[in-house]
Every structure is written in structure tokens, then in C-alpha cells.
Amino acid sequence: MKDIQEILAIACSVGWGAADILQSYYHGTAKNFDLEVQYKQNEPVTVADVAVSQYILEKLQASLGNEDFGYISEETYKVQAALTQELVWIIDPLDGTRDFIQKTGEYAVHIALVKEKRPILAVVAVPEAEKLYYAIKGSGAFVETRQRQSKKIQVSSRENIQDLTVVVSRSHRNQRLDYLLQKLPFANQKAVGSVGCKIATIVEQNADVYISLSGKSAPKDWDIAAPELILTEAGGKYTHFDGTPLQYNTGDINQWGGLLASNGQFHEELCQQAEAILGEFDKFKN
CATH class of the missing domain: 3.40.190.80 (D-Maltodextrin-Binding Protein; domain 2)
Structure with missing residues (x-):
């Protein structure tokens, strides 16, 4: 199996690719950019959600296979028992669908790798900010720009x-x-x-x-x-x-x-x- 840094590089590449697809729908440049909003359990779902889910799953499975990894995506999830693989991808191809539809720009792609019920690797792409956040458990968190320039990030410190x-x-x-x-x-x-x-x-x-x-x-x-x-x-x-x-x-x-x-x-x-x-x-x- 690939090491964690190789897996992160794959996940980041997939995150940027997913961001590109979402932006093509968001800005109306996709071939079929009619969002066709439907509702599933009172939550909106668009063709963009489905297209990006398919893209992420295909890319991860092509690179990593199904033997060592399980996959849970919002758009393909069926009620089931916990997956038995040691490593499970948990994916939200479009977090913030309402904001995506309402054009606030505040939507994101979530890709996490979970081991023993806890995340060990994460990618969050925010397409309209042109930023991708990533982390490996125990190694700090980073933000990357479209130009692939990265810097470490740290939360605020307030006295009161x-x-x-x-x-x-x-x-x-x-x-x-x-x-x-x-x-x-x-x-x-x-x-x-x-x-x-x-x-x-x-x-x-x-x-x-x-x-x-x-x-x-x-x-x-x-x-x-x-x-x-x-x-x-x-x-x-x-x-x-x-x-x-x-x-x-x-x-x-x-x-x-x-x-x-x-x-x-x-x-x-x-x-x-x-x-x-x-x-x-x-x-x-x-």
C-alpha cells in the first residue's frame, strides 16, 4: 500500500480536480450547467453534487483500489453497518449545496481518510477562495493555493x-x-x-x-x-x-x-x- 504522503498527494490532486468541476457548474461553463435541483430528505442535491461524487470515487478507486479502502460518499451512501475495512474514505463532494445554489461562494469539497473511527488525513477544498486545506494526523495543517504554494496554518489566540x-x-x-x-x-x-x-x-x-x-x-x-x-x-x-x-x-x-x-x-x-x-x-x- 502507498505511504501516507503519497495518499495525501493523490487526495489533494483529486480535491483540486473536484474544485474545477464545481466551479464549472457554479460559473455556468459546464457543458450541462442546468443545476436541476432535486431534494433528498429535505436537502437540495444538484447534478454538480452527483458529478463530483462520481469523479472523486473514480479517481480514488483508480489510484488506491477497493481492497484496503472503503468509501462513504454523501451521494452514494445507503444505510448500512460500519464498513469493515481498516481505512475508510468519507467524502462530501459538495458541502454547502444551498450556498452553491444561492451563489454565496461558500461551498467546499471534503475528503477524509478515517482509521479506527478517527480521521488521519483530510482535504478541504474551497473553490471560490482558490484554496485547499490539508492535514495528516500529527503533522500540522496547511493551506495551498492554486499555484501549489503551501503554508502552515494555526488558529487564533485571544485573551478574553x-x-x-x-x-x-x-x-x-x-x-x-x-x-x-x-x-x-x-x-x-x-x-x-x-x-x-x-x-x-x-x-x-x-x-x-x-x-x-x-x-x-x-x-x-x-x-x-x-x-x-x-x-x-x-x-x-x-x-x-x-x-x-x-x-x-x-x-x-x-x-x-x-x-x-x-x-x-x-x-x-x-x-x-x-x-x-x-x-x-x-x-x-x-
Whole structure:
């Protein structure tokens, strides 16, 4: 089997190729650029999602095969038990489809390699920013430009909890989350689409915290696996509110409960505050 650096080089090349395809649809230069929006479980799906999913799977499988690697992609996933291969790719060909359709520019490609339920390699491409973020477990996080120039990235450092900026979703909002965000001591909020773009905002030091709460639905493995490793290798933290690590390829692709991503400062304090605030909310609502 190829070593991890070779696998990363393949994943980065596939990430840039996927970004090119998405941009061709986004800017209307693809041969068939009618997005043909359909809805699957209330979430939009376009021909771009499907085309990029097919591209990523074909490229990875051609380079790496199916023997050592399993593959989970948002567009091809069927409810199933956890894959039994030691190494499993978890892929979101287009994270932020609503933003893609609405032309905010805040969409991303997520490619993560998971071993024993934890990510060990990640690529997040943000096409409209012309940037690709990548990380290998234990080796730091990096951002690469179209010219293939790379630099190491590190999360922000703030002295006061009040100085933190929280990045919030435009579309995935509910009453519990809005209540929580009102009660937490953040002076600033920034609305950004796509989990990949939100985490990019944190590793670029333009924000410090991101919170997601499951409601009737929850974020999926492919929403989080790649961005999590980029963030943690840049010095941040991404956990459940109780501090437990996220796990992937468990047989349930939903990430239930409260999840907090941060620059690592005040992380435990924010998790504790969030649990207490939601406890108040739930008691008040009941």
C-alpha cells in the first residue's frame, strides 16, 4: 500500500480536480450547467453534487483500489453497518449545496481518510477562495493555493472569552441554537455557509468558535470528518459538549447532540456553559 504522503498527494490532486468541476457548474461553463435541483430528505442535491461524487470515487478507486479502502460518499451512501475495512474514505463532494445554489461562494469539497473511527488525513477544498486545506494526523495543517504554494496554518489566540467570534450557519438554525448563541458571551457573530468554510474561517483566524446542534436531523460524518482534522491539526478542538471525541464510520452517519469547534481556548468552559444554557432552555420549554 502507498505511504501516507503519497495518499495525501493523490487526495489533494483529486480535491483540486473536484474544485474545477464545481466551479464549472457554479460559473455556468459546464457543458450541462442546468443545476436541476432535486431534494433528498429535505436537502437540495444538484447534478454538480452527483458529478463530483462520481469523479472523486473514480479517481480514488483508480489510484488506491477497493481492497484496503472503503468509501462513504454523501451521494452514494445507503444505510448500512460500519464498513469493515481498516481505512475508510468519507467524502462530501459538495458541502454547502444551498450556498452553491444561492451563489454565496461558500461551498467546499471534503475528503477524509478515517482509521479506527478517527480521521488521519483530510482535504478541504474551497473553490471560490482558490484554496485547499490539508492535514495528516500529527503533522500540522496547511493551506495551498492554486499555484501549489503551501503554508502552515494555526488558529487564533485571544485573551478574553468575550473577544471570541462565533461563526454561524445561514440555513441550519433552530430555536434552541438561537437561544444558546444569545446566552453565550460572544461579542461577534459571522454567518458563513458550509462546515468546511466555517472551519476555514477559524483556521484563517477570522473566527474562533462554531457550534452545531442536532434537531430532527443532525450533521453527518461527511460534513465534519475532514474539517475536524484540519482544525485540530491547526491547534483547535472539535468535540461533543461533554468533551468526548467525534467518531466516524460507526454505522450511524449522524453526529447527534451538541458539537463545539473552537480555537481551543476556553473550549471546556464553553462546552460546560452550552450544556447548562440548553438545560435551562429545555426546562423552560417543558
